[in-house]
Amino acid sequence: MDALLRKELRLELRAPQAVPAMALFSVTTLVVFHFALQRGQVEGDLAAGVLWVTLLFAAMLGTSRLFVADHEEGGLDGFLLAPVDRTALLVAKAVAMFAFLAAVEIVAVPAFALLLLEPAPDAGTYAQLVLVLALADAGVAIVGTLVGALAVQTRARDLLVPLLALPLLIPVVIGAAKATTPLLLAAGAEAVPLRWLAILGLYDLVFGLLAYAVFDFLVED
Amino acid sequence: MTNALPDNTGYVAAAYLVFFALILIYVVIMATKLARFERELTELDELADRQSEEREREAVHS
Amino acid sequence: MYGSRLRALSILTAVTLTAGFGLAFFYAPMDADQGFMQKIFYVHVPLAIVALCGFVFGGIMAIQHLRTGDSKYDLRSYVAIHLSLVLGAGVLITGSIWAKASWGHWWVWDEPTLVSFLIVFLLYATYQPLRFSIEDPEKQGRYASVFAIIAGAFVPLNFLAVRLAQSYTHPRVFATADGGLPAKMQLPFYICLAGMALLFATLWKYEMASKHTSAQLRSLRRKLGGDDAVAPRGRTASPSLGTGS
Numbered sequence: 001m002d003a004l005l006r007k008e009l010r011l012e013l014r015a016p017q018a019v020p021a022m023a024l025f026s027v028t029t030l031v032v033f034h035f036a037l038q039r040g041q042v043e044g045d046l047a048a049g050v051l052w053v054t055l056l057f058a059a060m061l062g063t064s065r066l067f068v069a070d071h072e073e074g075g076l077d078g079f080l081l082a083p084v085d086r087t088a089l090l091v092a093k094a095v096a097m098f099a100f101l102a103a104v105e106i107v108a109v110p111a112f113a114l115l116l117l118e119p120a121p122d123a124g125t126y127a128q129l130v131l132v133l134a135l136a137d138a139g140v141a142i143v144g145t146l147v148g149a150l151a152v153q154t155r156a157r158d159l160l161v162p163l164l165a166l167p168l169l170i171p172v173v174i175g176a177a178k179a180t181t182p183l184l185l186a187a188g189a190e191a192v193p194l195r196w197l198a199i200l201g202l203y204d205l206v207f208g209l210l211a212y213a214v215f216d217f218l219v220e221d
Numbered sequence: 222m223t224n225a226l227p228d229n230t231g232y233v234a235a236a237y238l239v240f241f242a243l244i245l246i247y248v249v250i251m252a253t254k255l256a257r258f259e260r261e262l263t264e265l266d267e268l269a270d271r272q273s274e275e276r277e278r279e280a281v282h283s
Numbered sequence: 284m285y286g287s288r289l290r291a292l293s294i295l296t297a298v299t300l301t302a303g304f305g306l307a308f309f310y311a312p313m314d315a316d317q318g319f320m321q322k323i324f325y326v327h328v329p330l331a332i333v334a335l336c337g338f339v340f341g342g343i344m345a346i347q348h349l350r351t352g353d354s355k356y357d358l359r360s361y362v363a364i365h366l367s368l369v370l371g372a373g374v375l376i377t378g379s380i381w382a383k384a385s386w387g388h389w390w391v392w393d394e395p396t397l398v399s400f401l402i403v404f405l406l407y408a409t410y411q412p413l414r415f416s417i418e419d420p421e422k423q424g425r426y427a428s429v430f431a432i433i434a435g436a437f438v439p440l441n442f443l444a445v446r447l448a449q450s451y452t453h454p455r456v457f458a459t460a461d462g463g464l465p466a467k468m469q470l471p472f473y474i475c476l477a478g479m480a481l482l483f484a485t486l487w488k489y490e491m492a493s494k495h496t497s498a499q500l501r502s503l504r505r506k507l508g509g510d511d512a513v514a515p516r517g518r519t520a521s522p523s524l525g526t527g528s
Contacts, residue, residue, distance in 0.1 A: 171440055199447065217428070257439070265507060280338060
């Protein structure tokens, strides 16, 4: 599994494809939001919405690329011949996806704070935001791995990824947006409501178990 | 038991009509399928008839 | 054979559903707040419950399909999800009409059940395009089953998340079926629910019988005319059933 994960990350590092595109896309989306909303600054629930729409759509880009390299180069065939547990592939892909999302957010979140967020968040706010981001990213990474593996086998890959993933990720959006709103209030950050962190955690748990249960059937060929 | 909001009768009727229309559309779809089955069965029946005729003719010739 | 007992089931459905609607209109009392338009409840809510159960049933059949590899279960799952989508369209339209009658808007976001239903409906709407874009029948069945399982598990999780997200600005007595529903409304409601479940079962059996007959016709054609007589199956979203058995 270690080797698989290293392969994923090395591939992205040597010929960066997904992460720069996702990061660029998210910054562009923030600019689009500025003009579409006709606002220089956002705060509170609007800020949470802008942030999550941007991150989610950037994640869609990454999801459709996640299995493409393997599929085109017959990488999965080579993997399937080797006596490795399929679950290792799932974990490696999901962790790689999580790492990509984290890398994108290192660019996108400061850019968001710089470009649109009205009161610049302090260190404590960032720490809490990282917690919310981590929980939400785990859900996005798991669902992204499942949907990516499902869609790569079809003819309409790029069309199906957002159609499948966005409805599945609505609970993540609900939880993440509700949890982020109090952090981004203009009047000063409030504590993250634990209820929404619990929802995000529950979502990660359920989909993690689900992915573990069905992933064998997705790569069996 | 008086109808307190007579204006809303139309909405109730509309909701039930949607339901019945849905079922009737299903009936129409089923009807087309049934018609296709009938046509195919007629074809196959003719095919079977022709084959048994051929077999009889071969039996006479030999 | 899916056609067996279909007649009895059809008759039972017709009787139950007619009785349920009859009771809803002539036996159930007028709702204190909503008056006559509360009658939409008796068609909308059973339809929604049955559609959701249909989705979950499709997921259970998909589990069976992956475990046994028998394409029979794939067909069952496909037909259940297909039917639930059709009923789901009805749920959204009747729900929208009810919202218009109650609150004057065709769509209200603070109605968690209907919002959740829309999300589930949008997710399942991808089921057919997903099937259609995979050509190999074996793969198609397998991936469709994986989707059906994921989506089936998503249904309850989604309802939980959306319900928690709503501030209860419009508390409704009958939103929870067993909670505040008066006894004289409960009887018609449960009969309507039973009728709707029977309707689902009937339509499911109709569809299964039709698919089964279609497969048998193909097999018969092959026996009579050889493989050349059978037109190749084009690209289709519908699962292939092996030669009719």
